[in-house]
Amino acid sequence: MLQIELWKRVVIWGLVALGLLLALPNAFYTRVETSNDARAALETGATAEGLQEQASLWPSFLPSGLVNLGLDLRGGAHLLAEVQVADVYETRIKAMWPEVLALLREERGRIGTFRLQDSNAEELRIRLNEKPDMAAEAAALVRGLSRPVVSMTGAGASDIEVTVEGPDVVIRLSEAERLAMDQRTVAQALEIIRRRIDEVGTREPTIQRQGSDRILIQVPGIGSAAELKEIIGTTAQLTFQPVVTRTTNADMPPGPGNELLPAMDEDDVYYVLEEAAVVTGEELVDAQPTFDQNGRPAVNFRFDPTGARRFGDYTAENIGSPFAIVLDNEVISAPVIQSHIPGGSGIITGNFTVEESTNLAVLLRAGALPAGLEFLEERTIGPELGADSIEAGTVACIVAGIAVLVFMFLSYGTFGVFANIALMVNVALIFGLLSLIGATLTLPGIAGIVLTIGMAVDANVLVFERIREELKTARGPARAIELGYEKAMSAIVDANITTFITAVILYVMGSGPVRGFAITLGLGIITSVFTAFFVTRLLVAMWFERRRPKTLEV
Structure with a gap:
């Protein structure tokens, strides 16, 4: 007989209810977002008028997690910045001069007087005035200041190269140190940009490295690319x-x-x-x-x-x-x-306004960019374009959903209605999971949801077709339903595992919109299998217990 234990039914309906509850805030997006922003402001000590009223727009006992909208849906700013890693070489080599000066002063009796010469920005050139023949000796002393390069590729190499050119001792950075500094500089710039943008309180920015020395910055909800450049472009x-x-x-x-x-x-x-x-x-x-x-x-x-x-x-x-x-x-x-x-504290005064002093404090807390940024590409995406994308995605979801619902009802009758109910639960569960993990929904992500709507009924189709086959040989409707679910399981699991592996590869290897598509596709596969095996089966079992049909028409 078709039996599902009580505790299993409680767990299934409990998970469905939890998913619907997590997805609920997205049905009141603007209200919940306003409430969340007001609560965050109150936690930081803000006292602006109306914050308490805005915070109470959404009950605190309900979940308040939202599916964050990506740049292509919400509008915002897009920048592609190139880190000027060569700037760091000059700073690094100049910072060595006090240490070199102190060392050579101690050995002045041996090498005589010396002077720092004008030279290009990426080297230190020290001329021995009295004893030019001691340049090799001075170079040997300076080499003692070298340190091993801290990197995987430069292991065992020294960070500086010291050469003798006539009476001059010339200090330059080694190639291994330059490569290591390039890696550190871009990584540091990436982290500092992220910290600066987080300080401003923007929601779900995309900040990632591209190539060897470029950084992609996408911030939804910000007014313009110029405003974003003001936040991150100041070196402070x-x-x-x-x-x-x-x-x-x-x-x-x-x-x-x-x-x-x-x-x-x-x-x-x-x-x-x-x-x-x-x-x-x-x-x-x-x-x-x-x-x-x-x-x-x-x-x-x-x-x-x-x-x-x-x-x-x-x-x-x-x-x-x-x-x-x-x-x-x-x-x-x-x-x-x-x-x-003493104590290492002080105060910076100047002709600041209150806003300028606040912004300066933000920039200083976020840290100094290790090198300048050259903005190679900048775009401002207006919110009206995002609204158009949301509308287009919504229309696509509705059209796809209606087409699938009609097809399933016409093909499988009452069983198609059960599949349709499970499909709607499936979409709600996807949004609940997206809200739970704080994922960002992009236009490709909407495409992933549309694809999931089409794929979600595949498992039900396999089950229902298998039930049709079992009705021809099984002893009764209950046994046909039970065998249909059991024998369709392997095919459903195999098909969804291969698709899920593809989604994982897309997420790991891809970036930006590709990841958005992979996330919604992967979550859709999980919820589709859950609704097909448990929700639809439970609906069929409850219907069968109530009606006790002698024959089935699938």
């Missing part, structure tokens, strides 16, 4: 550098090892600074907007233990000397060190 490179002199001459040569930078708040004022920074933004652990003692917007900052120690040591040794706070190659201020500043 904060440094604290010793001041050599102040001048109004924009053409003044800064000298080797120095640089000439303009003052941010003073016209025609420039500072000559030592290129080697005392502390950089990489050692910053926190930055918050605040107000200075005069009530003007400012930014509080705090360094990590390493940065705090270096900052404290420098201020202790240079009381009475000016030092510059530099942001993106502009001197924000150049105060005189009045006393030792």
